[in-house]
Amino acid sequence: MSLHIPFDNTYAALPDRFYTRQGAVPVRAPELFAFNAPLARALGIAGAGSETADDRAALAEVFSGNATPPGAAPLAQLYAGHQFGGFSPQLGDGRALLLGEVETAQGRRDIQLKGSGPTPYSRMGDGRAWVGPVIREYLMSEAMAALGVPTTRALAAVTTGEPVLREDGPMPGAILTRVAASHxxxxxxxxxxxxxxxxxxxxxxxxxxxxxxxxxxxxxxxxxxxxxxxxxxxxxxxxxxxxxxxxxxxxxxxxxxxxxxxxxxxxxxxxxxxxxxxxxxxxxxxxxxxxxxxxxxxxxxxxxxxxxxxxxxxxxxxxxxxxxxxxxxxxxxxxxxxxxxxxxxxxxxxxxxxxxxxxxxxxxxxxxxxxxxxxxxxxxxxxxxxxxxxxxxxxxxxxxxxxxPRVIPRLHRIEAVIAAAVAGDFAPFDEMLSVVTTPFAEADTRYTAPPEPEERVTQTFCGT
Known part of the structure; x- marks a missing residue:
């Protein structure tokens, strides 16, 4: 498969103190588990069919960061910020890389990898993500888009074949490809x-x-x-x-x-x-x-x-x-x-x-x-x-x-999808994605009913 992304990079033309140029850290065995073909078409990405195993493998190489597509200019952006009211003068992309930008009928869009490895802004972090937060962002952002709320979008998601260590132990690693009007x-x-x-x-x-x-x-x-x-x-x-x-x-x-x-x-x-x-x-x-x-x-x-x-x-x-x-x-x-x-x-x-x-x-x-x-x-x-x-x-x-809307991506349903994915079953993710991206349609009560007391989730975690 010949994948062509029509990069037209402008942020990379700013002075180098705005970012650090670097590539993604390769992963062992990337596998594509989600690909947003309609969004890819809107971005002008050619050759992105995923009908065959070879196509999916090629996409996994690109959207894991193992293969850098022609025209990309990978970089980690610098920024600061008030976090819970306290100012940190240097934050930046600690686990993300901006691959580049494309010009579309809807305006310029960034294409970014999240979970692609450490950068100078990682602050002792591993620069990785595990499958839970990747699934959450994919479902939430695509549901928000379907609801008409301005949002970043999910273009692709891969598992990496490598574990990442978190508080609850080793988790399956994953990388999200995010699209934004800018970062x-x-x-x-x-x-x-x-x-x-x-x-x-x-x-x-x-x-x-x-x-x-x-x-x-x-x-x-x-x-x-x-x-x-x-x-x-x-x-x-x-x-x-x-x-x-x-x-x-x-x-x-x-x-x-x-x-x-x-x-x-x-x-x-x-x-x-x-x-x-x-x-x-x-x-x-x-x-x-x-x-x-x-x-x-x-x-x-x-x-x-x-x-x-x-x-x-x-x-x-x-x-x-x-x-x-x-x-x-x-x-x-x-x-x-x-x-x-x-x-x-x-x-x-x-x-x-x-x-x-x-x-x-x-x-x-x-x-x-x-x-x-x-x-x-x-x-x-x-x-x-x-x-x-x-x-x-x-x-x-x-x-x-x-x-x-009749349907929102309810927290207890997301947690159930994540648990299934950790066990290697992505069918619940596919099903929930199809439901939350048609939020005004009639849907199974599994997706419309609020949680039973034993299902209720009172907190959500960052956990990237």
Whole structure:
């Protein structure tokens, strides 16, 4: 098989202090267990048929990093970040390599290997991933794409034939191929601000504007663009009960995509204080905290822009004023997405109490977030008065059906798929992938029902 990826690399043309060039560390016996053929076609990848064993073996060589395709420019990106509020001046791709970029009808896309071995940014880590987190990110990101949420995508996944050691012992190694509009993060800007490298900051600002916000005119416009895409993104998360779990600044992408699916999950029973991350012991990234944390992250991004804005006092004043726009941007996005869930295409602030009353009842009764919305126009017992007020607003039930998925990638189902894969059985993964990528269709109750008490999973782990 002759695999052709039409690389057109621009990040690699930036100065070498933005990254470290290196190849992937070869693995012993890569085997392809997932390949996203429709996405490959959209990326313009030719010769990616996987009909034969030889084809699959060739794909496994490329997407494990054992074979570097022509035109690739493998590199590990530098970035910094606030992690749970504490600043780390140098993080970077500790287990990932950017192979390169392709230009598509939908815009430029990065192709990145995750789990491809150690880099200078690994911080004593092994640079590898095991099959559990790879499966989780594949299922979660493809489900999010099917739900219409801006997200990175999964192109391929391979097992490596090598174990990786984690807290629970040796696990089967795996590598994910991730596609993103870019991997530029708030933390990328913070890395150069911490070094007071104004030349790099200006280059990065110009590059980001050209790539993601071509109409922007300077740092303040870039900040405005970031606020708009992040306000919409977080409101979308909230409207589907998604909890990112680790909203560190190095996990906020300038593209406005959901990135870095670590200890993330969809809620089953609704409660605004839900935390499903094993490492979030203080609830910093609880469901209800996601909007203010996004605002806080944006403030850190604004701070990183100060060195390239001339007079410092004026820059601080201008940026401080600018970030005040985030709460109303988020409020408008929240009304847009939650309004659609109850069939109100033109929801106004006057409709917020109606929507909040519905959510409050769900929290008090411990109702399933996804199923309660999907059941509309049927409403839970105790909401008869609410239903009359709602019907008086003339909800569009077609909009309700289009806005409320029947299926989400539930945590207990993901854990069952991972357990099967660890035992060598990937059929449950294939089945779940087909279900969660058609989220508005009727599905088996195994995928729509919330977990039984003995199935309930209260935490998810990064565990890469």
């Amino acid at each position: 530029i993060r708030v933390g990328t800007f913070q890395a150069f601000a911490a070094r007071n490298d104004t030349d790099a900051l200006q280059r990065l600002t110009d590059y980001t504007i050209a790539r993601h916000f071509p109409g922007a005119d300077g740092p303040l416009d870039l900040l405005q663009g970031l606020m708009e895409v992040q306000a919409d993104l977080v409101a979308r998360w909230m409207s589907i009960g998604f909890i990112h779990g680790v909203m560190n600044t190095d996990n906020m992408a300038l593209s406005g995509e959901t990135i870095d699916y670590g200890p993330c999950a969809f809620m089953d029973r609704y409660h605004p204080d839900t935390v499903l991350s094993s490492i979030d012991r203080q609830g910093r990234y609880a469901y209800s905290n996601q909007p203010p944390i996004a605002h806080w992250n944006i403030a850190q991004f604004a701070s990183a822009l100060v060195p390239i804005m001339g007079d410092e006092d004026k820059a601080v004043a201008d940026l401080t004023e600018a970030i005040k726009a985030f709460p109303p941007l988020y409020e408008a996005a929240w009304l847009r997405h939650f309004g659609a869930k109850v069939g109100l295409a033109e929801a106004t602030p006057d409709d917020r109490p109606l929507i909040e009353a519905f959510l409050s009842h769900m929290a008090q009764e411990g109702l399933d977030f996804t199923n309660t919305f999907a059941a509309l126009p049927q409403v839970p017992a105790g909401l008869e008065d609410w239903a009359r007020q709602w019907q008086a607003r003339g909800p569009d039930m077609n909009l309700v059906a289009r806005s409320n």
